[in-house]
Amino acid sequence: MKTTSSLSRILIFVSALLMVSAYFTPLWQISLWAPQYPEGLNMKIWIDRLSGDVDIINGVNHYIGMKHIGQEMFPELQYLVYVFGAIIAFGVLAAILAKRWALYTYLLLLLILGLGVLVDMYLWGYDYGHNLDPSAAIKVPGMAYQPPLIGYKELLNFLAYSGPDTGGWILGASVLLAGLASFREFRAK
């Protein structure tokens, strides 16, 4: 079993440490602007909860029959704290063990988590945007309201944005650090 260099171990350790920020910062955000909402409506997704203008967004969206966004809509929020905890613990372990397989596994876990979250977000967005209440007051033929996965999208009178929030960007840095460590180890042979 190959051991990792001290610099890589530091990178892994910092990467795992950065992951802890997920408990204190919002990971993802969805924003909406409309002519009558020049200040925008913003919803933040945390590791275990939602915050921001969720109630106002629900108020606006119920006219077109979109579901009520609430904590219960995201069962993920109940176990994500443990998933993150496990990955952080594994990252710290990988730094202590200083084994390459542990580093690669750690990176893989991070990538699976990232990909998993994106797939999950897409599926939720699809359901939220397409699965509309048939008794809605406003029905626009052929219109679906799936929010963008990342970036901007115009939906009727609203401009919607979806993208990482502070915690999301820090997680990105975590992945980059783990990636950098793996890259160094891989090159070192």
Added chain:
Amino acid sequence: MKTKLWLVAGAAVAMTLTYGCKPKGAQTAISGDAASKVYVAPGQHDEFYNIISGGFNGQMSVVGLPSGRVLKILPVFSVHPENGWGFTEETKPMLNTSHGFVPWDDLHHIAISTTNAEHDARWAFGNANNTPRIARVDLTTFKTVEILELPNSGGNHSSPFITENTEYVVAGTRFSVPTGSDQNRDVPIDTYKDNFRGTISFISVDKDHGDMNLAFQLEAPPFNFDLARAGKKKSHGWFFFSTYNTEMAHTLLEVNASQKDKDFIMAVNWKKAEEYIAQGKGKKVPAKYAHNKWDENSHTGTSTMMNEVLSLDPRELKDIVYFIPCPKSPHGCDTDPSGEYIIGSGKLAAVIPVFSFTKMLAAIEKQDFEGSVDGMPVLKYESVLHGEVEKPGLGPLHTEFDGKGNAYTSMFVSSEVVKWNIETLQVLDRVPTYYSVGHLMIPGGPTGKPHGKYMVAYNKITKDRYLPTGPELAHSAQLYDISGDKMQLLLDFPTIGEPHYAEAFPATLVKDKQVKFFPLETNSHPAVLKGINDARVERNGNQVHVYMTTIRSNFRPDNIEGVKLGDEVYFHVTNLEQDWDVPHGFAIKGANTAELLVMPGETQTLKWVPDRVGVFPFYCTDFCSALHQEMQGYLRVSPAGSNVPLKYSTGSVE
């Protein structure tokens, strides 16, 4: 391999940048010469009077265009302590109803009188939404001179709309309600479909004096009647009403009244109704409602309780009512200046349908019906349709016209005004409003002769447009120049109350007809004083009547004694001035009413009940002269049963 890392980093940076490159939404675009277009130099007059409904303040505001300056708040259905409206003995009867004195209402729409489908601007009509009434304002005095209550109505929203020669003012009920005897009205709410009726009132207007009379009521199906417009020119003789809740739901209308793909525009052939009435086909039914009139000579309102109304049942009297299917809960229902096109704005609809009057007549002729409601024919949508405006925007509400073949529709949800061609149905231009426009208005817009120079958007949401004033904000309005191909934003101004509909007409129509003061010689008020020598105080049981004059700068009498606890004091104040802009005010300490603001040549009465012993000051509240601050007096109140004699004086020096 390093390049790959850079690529990853680059992607991250790119994503951050995307955030910065947010596509532009509505933006404030105002070009350089806008200010000069709305600038009315000091001493100059605005080009148009804009009479704006006050919504929940129950008043009308008078605004000049293009400056947006507020000229007057004109009390109609709500008390107005600043000039005593609803507090003086003379004005109290104006707010009387079958429910007693009602101090507040919700005024939504304005109709300016017309002759031959053009503004003559003799009167402005306004509706009381909550306790159904129609008011008439005289535009030579800018004063409410008549208020007529509407029986069998609930939520008088579909009003007031007038025929081209102001033959009728109509008033459709928003809420259908059970009508008739006490027994007929005391019914379970869930028997809505069977027991509720949607009543449409036709109020005739005397063509010389404007006096209103509830001519007849149509018993329509229990839909919600939203707005209306008369036909004009070729369609004169017809009236068009938008309806929603043709689902006939009585609970959670937000959902239950939004289910059908099409509701109706109800076309009413009122000439036909007149024929039936002439043949004696109407039915007189008991109904209690107040009819209040203001007399300009006695400066006094009287309230008369009426007790019956002529009712027409279109289920039995054929050919009065036809239904035109119209997409998704139509709100606005507007007829173009030629009278040929009827535009229904389905507030939940994706298109704006434009109906043709000619096609409607042909469809009726051919009996091109797709069904019926209680025996009243429903015309085929396609047979009456001129065409649909595709992708106009979201939430179309109201349409006005510029007289050049274009229509302007307000879009509540997408917060914009959309200009389109009535013939071709092509969208020509769109401008943002700030924010969520409700009604819009073009001077003369609903008439056969619009003045297509300006357009005003009256908005429902204000947010950040002005300096913030806590949670409650003024409603915003925007003025646009519509004389060119593109609409151009000129001015953004705050309004009074919550404006709904408004109308505007050229100032030249009324500005030289303004009453400047009331001649004393024609003042027939029972308590009028024609000169200072008549000033006096009289006791009648426990009522003390003070006959008082005001002239710069004194009250006569100004020292009054002999009033006792338990007395009711009536101050009958005549303003002896006979010059423009010299009102006098009258206020006395502890009055539970308000003040008087008496116009030159007018007599008004304030009732005052003293609550304690002492000497009470009274004074003039309108800065009338250099010695305004000297215009004051004292009234002494003695204990009940005291033997202080009744005494009054002015200017006697001991």
